[in-house]
Amino acid sequence: MHTRRDFFRTGLTLGAAACVLPEISKVFAAPASSVPGTTEKPLLSAVRDGTRPAMLDRALADFGGIQAFIKPGQTVLVKPNIGWNTPPERGADTDPDLVGHLVALCVGAGAKKVAVFDRTCDKWTDCYARSGIEAAVKAAGGEVYPGNDEDYYREVALPNGRILKSAKVHRLVLESDVFFNVPVLKNHQGSLMTACMKNLMGVVWDRGFYHRADLHQCIADFLTFKKPDLNILDAYHPMFRNGPRGRSVDDVVEKRMLFASRDIVAIDAAGAKVLEYDPAKVRHVALAGQMKLGVMDLSQVDVRRHAMA
Amino acid sequence: MASPTHSSSRSIQRGGRPVRLYRRLRIAAALAVFLSLTAALVDFRELVPVRFGHWLAAIQFVPALVAATAGVMVSAAILGVLVVLTLLFGRVYCSVICPLGVFQDVVSRVARLAGSRKRPLAFAQPHTRLRQTVLWAVVAATLTGWGGLGLALVDPYSNYGRIVSAFFRPLLTWANNAATGLANKIGLLSVYRVDLPLHGLGALVVPSLVLTAVAVLAARKGRLYCNTFCPVGTVLGLLSRKAAFRIAIDKDACTKCGACFRACKAQCIDLRAGAVDFDRCVACFDCVGVCEDHGIGYQFSWIRRPDAATKPRERRQAVASDTGATREPRRTFLGRSFTLVAAGLWAFARGRAAEPTVGPAGPIPPRGATPESDGAAGIRDIDPLRRHAISPPGSIGVRRFLDRCTACHLCVSACPKHVLQPAVFEYGLEGLMKPRMDFTASFCDFDCTKCVDVCPDGALERIPVAQKQAEQLGLAYFDPGKCIVTTKGTDCAACSEHCPTKAVYTVPYGNNLRLPTVDRDMCIGCGACEYACPVQPVKAIEVSGLRTHGLARKDNPRQPKALKPPAEGDFPF
Numbered sequence: 001m002h003t004r005r006d007f008f009r010t011g012l013t014l015g016a017a018a019c020v021l022p023e024i025s026k027v028f029a030a031p032a033s034s035v036p037g038t039t040e041k042p043l044l045s046a047v048r049d050g051t052r053p054a055m056l057d058r059a060l061a062d063f064g065g066i067q068a069f070i071k072p073g074q075t076v077l078v079k080p081n082i083g084w085n086t087p088p089e090r091g092a093d094t095d096p097d098l099v100g101h102l103v104a105l106c107v108g109a110g111a112k113k114v115a116v117f118d119r120t121c122d123k124w125t126d127c128y129a130r131s132g133i134e135a136a137v138k139a140a141g142g143e144v145y146p147g148n149d150e151d152y153y154r155e156v157a158l159p160n161g162r163i164l165k166s167a168k169v170h171r172l173v174l175e176s177d178v179f180f181n182v183p184v185l186k187n188h189q190g191s192l193m194t195a196c197m198k199n200l201m202g203v204v205w206d207r208g209f210y211h212r213a214d215l216h217q218c219i220a221d222f223l224t225f226k227k228p229d230l231n232i233l234d235a236y237h238p239m240f241r242n243g244p245r246g247r248s249v250d251d252v253v254e255k256r257m258l259f260a261s262r263d264i265v266a267i268d269a270a271g272a273k274v275l276e277y278d279p280a281k282v283r284h285v286a287l288a289g290q291m292k293l294g295v296m297d298l299s300q301v302d303v304r305r306h307a308m309a
Numbered sequence: 310m311a312s313p314t315h316s317s318s319r320s321i322q323r324g325g326r327p328v329r330l331y332r333r334l335r336i337a338a339a340l341a342v343f344l345s346l347t348a349a350l351v352d353f354r355e356l357v358p359v360r361f362g363h364w365l366a367a368i369q370f371v372p373a374l375v376a377a378t379a380g381v382m383v384s385a386a387i388l389g390v391l392v393v394l395t396l397l398f399g400r401v402y403c404s405v406i407c408p409l410g411v412f413q414d415v416v417s418r419v420a421r422l423a424g425s426r427k428r429p430l431a432f433a434q435p436h437t438r439l440r441q442t443v444l445w446a447v448v449a450a451t452l453t454g455w456g457g458l459g460l461a462l463v464d465p466y467s468n469y470g471r472i473v474s475a476f477f478r479p480l481l482t483w484a485n486n487a488a489t490g491l492a493n494k495i496g497l498l499s500v501y502r503v504d505l506p507l508h509g510l511g512a513l514v515v516p517s518l519v520l521t522a523v524a525v526l527a528a529r530k531g532r533l534y535c536n537t538f539c540p541v542g543t544v545l546g547l548l549s550r551k552a553a554f555r556i557a558i559d560k561d562a563c564t565k566c567g568a569c570f571r572a573c574k575a576q577c578i579d580l581r582a583g584a585v586d587f588d589r590c591v592a593c594f595d596c597v598g599v600c601e602d603h604g605i606g607y608q609f610s611w612i613r614r615p616d617a618a619t620k621p622r623e624r625r626q627a628v629a630s631d632t633g634a635t636r637e638p639r640r641t642f643l644g645r646s647f648t649l650v651a652a653g654l655w656a657f658a659r660g661r662a663a664e665p666t667v668g669p670a671g672p673i674p675p676r677g678a679t680p681e682s683d684g685a686a687g688i689r690d691i692d693p694l695r696r697h698a699i700s701p702p703g704s705i706g707v708r709r710f711l712d713r714c715t716a717c718h719l720c721v722s723a724c725p726k727h728v729l730q731p732a733v734f735e736y737g738l739e740g741l742m743k744p745r746m747d748f749t750a751s752f753c754d755f756d757c758t759k760c761v762d763v764c765p766d767g768a769l770e771r772i773p774v775a776q777k778q779a780e781q782l783g784l785a786y787f788d789p790g791k792c793i794v795t796t797k798g799t800d801c802a803a804c805s806e807h808c809p810t811k812a813v814y815t816v817p818y819g820n821n822l823r824l825p826t827v828d829r830d831m832c833i834g835c836g837a838c839e840y841a842c843p844v845q846p847v848k849a850i851e852v853s854g855l856r857t858h859g860l861a862r863k864d865n866p867r868q869p870k871a872l873k874p875p876a877e878g879d880f881p882f
Contacts, residue, residue: 046880085754121807121841122754123725125355130756149502151490189815190802190823207803211843214799240872242811247865253872257880273881281821283800298882305880 041302042263042295049256050308052236053101059260062304069229070178072110077176078102081183081199084245085122085130091239091252093131094184098234100136107141114142115172118202124148153205161221163213168205181228185235185271187243191215193282194244195271196231196264216283223293231267233259235274265294266301332598335404343411350473350722353482353503359723359763366719366765370541371464375713375766399549403535403591409465410535413527420528429571432579435589436537444540458739461716463540468519470717475508475516504727506750511733512742531574536589546588554607555587563604569596698735699746699783699854703761703769706857714768716742720760726751748836755809781859783834783852787827791849794824804838804850813838830862
C-alpha cells in the first residue's frame with residue numbers, strides 16, 4: 001500500500017538532497033539580496049508539473065532548503081488543512097504525500113519534534129485517517145495531535161487586530177520553534193477562496209466568532225499575532241467549485257502547481273489567480289494587503305517560476 | 310417399561326465431587342457475551358467493530374423477535390435457535406446471553422462478597438399473576454399500536470443497553486477525559502479527549518428506575534426481577550416447563566443437605582417437596598456445582614418417569630400445588646397467550662405493511678414555505694416540538710421506526726459524531742428514549758453508516774452508503790432575516806461550507822458577498838448546516854424532520870458534471 005510513499009521517502013529525499021545541495025551553495029555564494037527577511041521584494045516560489053514532493057523540494061531550494069528554517073533540536077509545527085472526512089483525490093484536504101514529505105524533511109534536518117494538527121470540521125479522527133495525513137505523518141516520523149481538545153488552546157491577545165482582539169490559539173502554535181502552513185487551494189462558498197490565510201482559522205478554538213464578527217477581517221487580524229515561517233500552498237488539483245468540502249472529484253481541476261512563500265498575502269494572491277479570481281475581490285487578502293501584513297500586488301513580488309517537466 | 314426400582318437418574322453421574330463443569334462453562338460463556346456486548350455499548354473510542362456489536366445484539370430475544378416479524382430470515386433463525394435451546398435445556402438465554410441477567414449475577418455476586426446478603430435465599434412462591442400481567446400488558450400494548458414503546462420498556466437487553474448508555478459510557482468517557490491531560494503530558498497521544506454529550510434528563514428516568522430496581526433486587530433477591538417483571542423470562546419460562554432436559558432432584562441420591570437451594574439465585578428449589586420449579590430456573594447450574602451427592606442435575610424429561618404413579622395431568626397439578634407454579638390450568642394460559650401473541654404480531658405486521666416506503670421525493674408535510682420563497686414563515690409554521698423529531702438514516706419513516714426500535718442505544722454508542730441522542734418527548738410519548746438526530750449536539754457524517762450497520766432489529770435498515778447519502782431525513786429551511794450576511798453585511802456561509810451535497814449553496818449578494826440558499830430537492834437533512842450556523846440564539850438555518858423519509862436528487866441541476874479540461878500552460882501571474 002505504501003510503495004509510492006516509501007519510494008518518495010527514500011528515493012526523493014536523496015534526490016532532493018542532491019538538488020538542494022548545489023542550490024544552497026548558490027545561496028551562500030550569491031549576494032545578500034536573495035537572503036529573505038530583508039527589505040527586498042518578498043520571494044514567491046512557483047513550481048509546476050512535478051509530483052508534490054518534488055515540487056516542494058524545488059520550491060524549498062529557492063529559500064536555501066529546509067535547513068534555512070530548522071536548526072537541529074528545534075520543534076516544528078506543520079499545519080495542513082485536514083478539515084474534511086474526504087479522500088485525497090477530492091482535494092478538500094492537503095495531500096498526504098506532500099505533508100509526509102515535509103515532515104520527513106523536518107526530521108531529516110534534525111527537528112526534535114514534528115507535530116501536525118488541525119481543528120477539523122468533520123470528526124478529527126475520521127479526517128486524520130481518511131485524508132491519509134495521519135499515516136503519512138507517522139510514517140515520516142512526525143506526530144499527530146488532537147485539534148478538538150480545548151485544553152490545548154491558550155488565550156492570547158491581539159492588540160493590533162481590528163475586530164479579533166483575543167483568541168484561544170493551539171498550544172503548538174505558541175510553543176513550536178518553527179511553523180509551516182501547508183494548506184490546499186480551494187474555492188469557498190463563503191470567503192470565496194481558502195488558501196494560506198484562511199487555513200490559519202484551524203489553529204483557533206472559536207471559529208464561530210470569526211463567522212459572527214466579520215469573517216474576512218478576523219482572518220486578516222490573526223496575522224497581527226502570528227505569521228507562519230513558511231507557507232506552502234498545494235495547488236496540484238485545486239477545488240474550483242462547491243468548496244471548501246466539495247461534492248466529488250468533479251470539483252477539482254488538475255493544475256500540478258505548488259507555491260511557497262514567507263509572505264502569506266503574496267502566496268494567497270497567487271492562489272486567487274489560479275482559481276481565476278481577482279485577489280482584490282478576496283476580501284481577507286485585500287484587507288491583509290491594506291494592513292501591510294503582506295504584499296498583494298504580485299508585480300511587487302520576486303516570483304521564481306520553475307517548470308519541472 | 311422400566312421397573313419402578315429404576316428411579317435414579319441416568320443423566321446424573323455417580324462420583325465423589327460436585328459436577329462443576331456446567332457452571333464453569335456457563336460462567337465462561339456468559340462473561341464472554343456480557344463483556345463483549347458491554348464493550349460494544351461503551352465503545353466511545355470506536356474500537357469494537359460495528360458488525361461484531363450488531364451480532365451480539367442480534368442474538369438477543371426481543372431484537373430477534375422484532376426483526377423476525379419484519380421478515381428478516383436470519384433473525385427468524387436466531388429466534389428458532391433460542392426457542393429450541395430453551396426447549397432442550399431451559400432458560401440458558403437468561404444465564405448466558407441476556408446482558409441484564411448476567412449483570413444481575415455480577416451485582417448479586419458483589420453483594421454477597423461485600424457481605425450485604427448474609428442469609429441465603431429461601432425457596433419462594435412464584436409471582437405468577439404479576440408475571441402474566443406484564444406479559445399481557447406488552448401484548449395488549451402491541452395490539453393497540455403501542456408495541457414499540459412496550460417492547461422498549463420491557464426488553465431486558467435494551468434496558469441493559471440504556472443503563473450502559475446513560476451511566477456507564479458517560480462515566481468511562483469522563484474518566485478517559487480526566488486522564489487525557491496527564492497521558493498527553495507524558496507523550497501518550499493515543500489517549501485523547503472524547504466529546505461527552507449527556508442524555509436529556511427525561512431520557513434518564515427509565516434507565517435510572519430500572520438500574521435501581523434491578524440492582525436492589527439482584528443484591529437482595531437474586532433473579533427475582535427476571536421471574537416477576539421480565540416478560541422474556543416469562544415466555545422462556547413457559548417453554549422451559551416443557552424442556553427435554555430439566556434440572557431435577559434425584560430423591561434417592563439427595564441427602565437434603567440444603568446446599569442446592571442455598572446456592573439457588575432463582576429461589577426455585579423446593580427441597581421439602583423435592584421439586585424444582587424449572588419455569589423459574591435460569592439454568593445457572595449453581596446448584597449442580599455445589600451438590601456433593603449428585604442429587605440434583607439435568608434429567609431427560611420427555612419420557613414418562615417410571616416413578617410417576619399418577620397420570621401426567623394429576624402429577625403436574627401435584628407439583629403445581631407443591632410449588633404453586635400454576636394457579637390456572639397451564640393449557641388455558643398458554644392457549645390464551647399464544648392467541649394474543651399471534652394476534653399482536655399480525656397487527657404489528659399489518660400496521661407496518663400499511664406504511665409507505667421510501668420513494669422519490671416523499672410527501673413533504675404541509676409548511677408555510679415553498680422551495681421558491683424561503684423565509685421565516687417557513688420555520689414558524691412548523692410545530693416547534695415535532696421539528697426536531699428527526700429519525701435516523703435507514704429508518705425510512707418515523708412511524709416505522711417507532712414501531713420497531715426498542716431503544717437499546719447501540720447506535721447511540723456507535724455514532725462517531727454523537728448526533729444520535731435519545732429523545733425525550735420529541736417524537737411524542739411513544740418515542741421516549743428512542744434515538745433522534747440532535748443537530749444541537751452534532752451533525753450526521755455523510756459517509757458514515759455505522760448506525761444502520763449496528764442496528765440489531767432492523768429498525769434502521771442496513772442500506773448501502775449511496776442510499777444513505779440520498780435519504781432525506783428532513784429538509785433545511787433558511788431564514789435570510791436571521792443570516793449574518795444580511796444582518797451584518799459580512800460573508801459567512803458556514804452552512805454551505807459544511808453541506809455535503811451542496812443543497813445549501815451561495816449566490817452573489819450585495820457588494821461582493823455570498824448569501825446562502827437551499828435547494829431542498831438535494832437536501833438530505835444531515836444537519837451540517839444547522840450545526841455550523843453561528844447565529845445565536847436561534848439559528849438562521851434549521852432542519853425540519855420528515856415523517857416519511859424522502860429521496861434526494863444526486864445530480865446538481867445548476868452545475869455541469871465536468872468542470873473543465875485540465876489546463877496546460879503557465880502560471881496566471
